[in-house]
Amino acid sequence: MAENSSAETPSTEPQARKVTYCGVCTLPPEYCEFGGTAKKCKEWLENEYPDMHERLYSEVIISHILILHRTAAVAATLSTLSIDAQKRAQKDSAKKEAKAAQQEKRAAEDKAAAKVLIKRVERNKRKYVTAVSGLEAHGLDLKKVAKEWGKKFATGSSVTKTASGSEEVVVQGDNSDEIYDWVADVGNVPEDNIELIEDKKKKGG
Incomplete structure (x- = not known):
């Protein structure tokens, strides 16, 4: 009975995993874009592992597109806000300038007297x-x-x-x-x- 129970229990030993390293920068291809030879790394991966190249860089392109969309949306929002902010800033600036001019005039009058x-x-x-x-x-x-x-x-x-x-x-x-x-x-x-x-x-x- 002990032998049968042992045979049915799945092995808990870690399975070996094959890791691919870039032939240019020696990093895993997932990290090549952070190095200084990204272009050469991309060409090497496309020649050596076309499937991995397509999978990795299609994900990167999609990610970049999403980032661009988010950036454009934020820029549009900021543009609308900045117009209102500019108007408020202009009003505040005009008030401050008028107040400063009034203070300078009063100081000049006090000094003259x-x-x-x-x-x-x-x-x-x-x-x-x-x-x-x-x-x-x-x-x-x-x-x-x-x-x-x-x-x-x-x-x-x-x-x-x-x-x-x-x-x-x-x-x-x-x-x-x-x-x-x-x-x-x-x-x-x-x-x-x-x-x-x-x-x-x-x-x-």
């Missing part, structure tokens, strides 16, 4: 400081200006906050005339926008 106030302030014992405000409206960096003035006049110069919460550059000493010339020449601020103010210390009664 902005005053740079150079105030000479008298302190105790006829000592003075020069306080300058409004520079930032003309694109000047207050910290850089304070540093440059400190070197130029060889004195203390710093950025401080005013009572209203804005910032000004305060330079030790009476340098109002020199600062006026610097603001006009180096800072490129029109002279019509520069104003000199003298703030004298009030004497006690």
Whole structure:
């Protein structure tokens, strides 16, 4: 009984499979199209294994045709979408340009109206400081200006906050005339926008 049962049981040993390799690139013909000698591989396969050549390359052609159809359909859809997208983009661009132009106009108007106030302030014992405000409206960096003035006049110069919460550059000493010339020449601020103010210390009664 054991012998009969063994004879009826199918063999589970792996069966040998014959694999064909390309005589040009040595890869299986299914992978020849990914190599650099696809044309020569195709000619070799057609001569050596015409049946395999027909089967493989007919599948490739059908696959390529399907891909082309899908690509054309996607392109048509994208074309329709792109027209709408272009219209939206043009509207958005026009809005942004109009907004930017309006902002530039407002900034130019603010700059034209902005005053740079150079105030000479008298302190105790006829000592003075020069306080300058409004520079930032003309694109000047207050910290850089304070540093440059400190070197130029060889004195203390710093950025401080005013009572209203804005910032000004305060330079030790009476340098109002020199600062006026610097603001006009180096800072490129029109002279019509520069104003000199003298703030004298009030004497006690």
